[in-house]
Amino acid sequence: MKYNFNEIEKKWQKYWSENQTFKAENKSDKPKFYVLDMFPYPSGAGLHVGHPLGYIASDIYARYMRHKGFNVLHPMGYDSFGLPAEQYAIQTGQHPAKTTEENIKTYRRQLDQIGFSFDWSREVRTSNPNYYKFTQWIFKQLFESYYCKDADQARPIAELEEVFEIEGNKNINAVTDEGIEIFSAEDWKNYSEIEKQKVLSEYRLTYLSETEVNWCPALGTVLANDEIVNGVSERGGHPVVRKKMKQWSMRITAYAQRLLDGLEKIDWPQPLKDSQINWIGRSEGAHVEFAVQNSEYKIGVFTTRPDTIFGVSFMTLAPEHELVPEITTDEFKEAVDQYRTATAKRSERDRMADVKTISGQFTGAYAIHPFTGKPIPIWIGDYVLASYGTGAVMAVPCGDQRDYDFAKHFGIEIPNIFKDVDISEAACEDKNAVIANSDFISDLPAKKAIKKIIEKLEEKGIGKGKINYRLRDAIFSRQRYWGEPFPVYYKNDMPYMIDSKYYPITLPDVEKYLPTEDGKPPLGNAHTWAWDTEKNEIVSNELIDHKIIFPMELNTMPGWAGSAWYFNRYMDAKNSDEFAGKEALEYWRDVDLYLGGSEHATGHLLYSRFWQKFLFDKGFVPVEEYAKKLINQGMILGTSAFAYRWEYENKEKPEEPKKTIFVSKNVMERILKEREGLGKKKKAVVGEHVDLLGVSKVKKEDQYSHFTPIHADVRFVNASNELDVEAFKNWRPEFKDAEFILEDGKYIVGREAEKMSKSKYNVVNPDDICHDYGADTLRLYEMFLGPIEQAKPWNTAGITGVFGFLKRMWKLYHSGEEGAFFVSEEAPSKEELKTLHKTIKKVDEDIADFSFNTSVSSFMIAVNELTAQKCNKRAILEPLAVIVSPYAPHIAEELWEKLGHKESVSTAEFPVFEEKYLVESTKNYPISFNGKFRFTLELPLDMSKDEIERVVMENEKTQKQLDGRIPKKVIVVPGKIVNIVG
């Protein structure tokens, strides 16, 4: 019988679906195991071969753990809110819900065809109102909480209000906005409703704030930093300005320290942890206040080197610093204003990217040095960022290179406060340098000086030790349509939460998905988007009276909102009362294995940890870290194909039409090489080669043109990199009449590994592979490509290898007449048992190490050996089917059934490795001379060291190697090696 993979795979996929084979129960006597994949955004392009890599690995793990007796939760769902669907809606007018639904159907079909053991009964979609009602609920919880530093956890905001009533806020130790005012109980009671709400919002874990954003008036939207190139929008090249906007923020900074500490408790890849540590950016130092001369104002700075305070010779403020207009003297007003306008035009990223240009402006004002009392000129400069620390620095040119460069550039003095250090060329940033010329901290090393200076600052009441974080509160508003609506309405411009009883607050329909003409987000186009506080329902905007009926929030939540808690939802996906029931949460607790790409390191993986900690503080979830172990899967890259275009124009005969000529790769390379030999600029000119190309007779120097690599669709290229020229010509009208310069009658393309993407025409779809070779081959091959965490280019060249393996394995079970199924009941031989147990051991170890590629190799070795042994014993082939089943489940099920089993192979117990079958009595000792291996010698394993040495030395091969020399030393490591030195 032939290995008919198409039929087998369809049959078992149907079986699994009909029998709900992989449905996980929330109660079980078995230990639990939760295997999770980062869920996909269902894009219109469908799955490409890169997507399933992680899913296959996690599926192997999940199936393996089932065999090992665990109750496995292995769910899948969709992060289905997002920009592409909205862009598509803008272009076509189709509702994003509709296109998203279609895309999900494609994804599901593709996922099913690969044979994953997902429990589809728990599928979640972030854009489903039954799901996002809980995203809204969590948002409300955050709104109604503040971070208490004493308890080091989130507490209800209602507690604050009680305290305010009694004693004001003087004893409250909470994470708040900078510079919060102290008020008494009396003050509080006299505050208006609006004033009270304003105060509370300074404490809330999610709050409205004026945030600087990159506003693009032409597109009517806010752009992310990476959507701006050279100060204009990437799309369309429209001007971008920095603008203040009222937006929701998440006080993630409250959790900075715990997010840092938590990393020590979880088994995540070190690079990923490092990038989170980096992102949080903790630095220890001091906050110091500098008084401004002849004024009431004080400028606070953060410094990590308070010990260098005697080296301060100027201060620099960010141009946006709020005190700049207040302190600037009339004389400098104009220059300062000019500088401020100039920097406002540049995006933050531009400013940061341009490190070389030093610019700044003196304000005319002076601060007073807190210890020496000397006046210190106050400058503004765009090397100081408004968003870090206090937006101001005490400049110590002798100790900080940026301050040094700034001082040099503007001719500011550079006092030296380091003992025996030359600062004529550069600043001294060495923390081991001893401080000098610094009053009471002179002659101290940095560490001691820092301690002393902080004590003094605190004593004088002008500063204190401080820990600063680079991490900033996360902006949570998006001016988009296709996202979660906020459950918020506005009364007197203050936000109020709609009671969670009325969730979900469903996304309203709009006619256009673009921003409104007056620049409001797309929800501004909705006609029915007002909250009736009496009827508790969404009503027509026309009814807004600001008494009972109020306007609702027009922003939507960002992409990461839904994905910040979905792993909890899978535990109890159908619960309509709670985001997940207590019992389910207690049973599943956390993810045991989480698989996904490292690109989420500082986005999803940080925000989701933050939300989990918050939910933990509130007692809603039982664990503080939701994923014990995380594995990054590397990206599968596409192998792009390039055709090299040369635009040819005969300048002597302009009447001749221009020609598009494609030059085969090696011809092009030869030309470039020759030109290099002639000393001409590489890749610049091909004029001299007109003859060679045989195009036309022209004056050579008139032909100037570059070779331009053009992406050719990889479907037109075969394994030998030959281009199907006809298909390529028909592909695009502009290539219809192109000419081709061939080599050996073929057009050879260049190849390069790039991210798989539609625009690069290098996407390989798993559908074709499944059709031609089957899902089991695809699964094995993706694993066989190399270590899971490594990025690698996709190349189908080797796929016949694993396909051949499956066919050979199939044959083992079909040793009957004319290939009929047959297994013998005979007892297996020693050799057969050895092969089997060697493989069990290897697969156990490999799965524990997530080394799936080497398991596939060991399967191949096993099948090769069993084939050579002509093995057809049930006692070997039955366990073999189980070992292979996590990797190639369809063929395993089919063979399992043929072996006479009624239940799915997934219920079978994983074969247990037994050492006794591998015990050897002899060892083939490698004999080396001076560390160089020469030959092997088979000796009993129980032979003593001396005995081995004697036998080896007596051996004639040894004598031949020694050629009469007397060895200085003979090293014998029993069971390992013999090395003869001398």
Add this chain to the structure above:
RNA sequence: GCCUUGAUGGCGGAAUUGGUAGACGCGCUGGAUUCAAAAUCCAGUUCUGGCAACAGAGUGCGGGUUCGAUUCCCGCUCAAGGUACCA
């Protein structure tokens, strides 16, 4: 610049605590089978020299430790990813 990861045949990659470098697969070469092809099977395949036995070189580069280094240590080069005026 900084952080991280990596570099092994023609290619993807393997090598447990330092102990026979190149498993397994692809490709390539030769052979069997076939009218022929596909498929399948067998043999060979790191490089250099040699008919061969064998000898020499060899895991990015330069040193070191060791009887012995792909593996450990020091110094570099290159590549990929992340991050960037973070006071």
